[in-house]
Amino acid sequence: MSGPHRLSSVELDAATLPAATAEIEHERRVAIFDLVEKNxxxxxxAEGGPYQLKLSLQDNRLVFDITATEFTRTYAISLTPLKRVVKDYLLICDSYYEALRGSSASQIESVDMGRRGLHNEGAEQLETRLEGKIVVDHETSRRLFTLLCALYRRG
Incomplete structure (x- = not known):
């Protein structure tokens, strides 16, 4: 997506993240790619971007270090209000992947509907947490939530 208010890069502060397997590292890279591709x-x-974003986890907060030409801001949002939906989303994702291995199409569809519903709920909660700090559209919020979940995932 072009335009002045967009992310051109996203970096993760590896020192503040939980240890990750190769699979989780891949999930994180894909989430970053999707986010940067369209947001x-x-x-x-801010007058305009593009913006560079560095994300870190510090004291149960998601920290956004944002830079652009003549603009630097740091915002930290508490993850406590998001903890339940992240945990539920990760559990249903595990159920979804398990269902793909041997369940009927209707069972897979049911689990997927629940997964998408939780994903939307998490994205809405994240968008609410960012109010007054960062304006994002729904699709960007969904991509940020996906990345947040990838950050929470442990190996």
Whole structure:
């Protein structure tokens, strides 16, 4: 996506993240690629981007270090309000992958509907947590939630 309010890069602060398997590292890279590929990201008070984002986990907070030409901001949001939906989403993702291995099409569809519902709920909660700090559209919020879940996943 082009335009002044978008992310051009996303970096993870590996020192603050839980240890990850090769599979989880791959999930993180894919989530970053999807986010950078298409997003709408506007820090409040910024004149325009593109923006570089560095994410870290510090004291149960997701920290957004944002830079652009003549703009630098750091925002930290508590993850406590998101903890339940992240945990539920990761559990249903595990159920979904298990269902893919041997369940009927209707069972897979049911689990997938629940997975998508939790994903939307998490994205909405994340968007609410960012209010007054960063304006994102729904699809960007969904991609950020996907990345947050990939950060939480442990090997």
């Amino acid at each position: 709408s990201f506007e820090p409040v008070g």
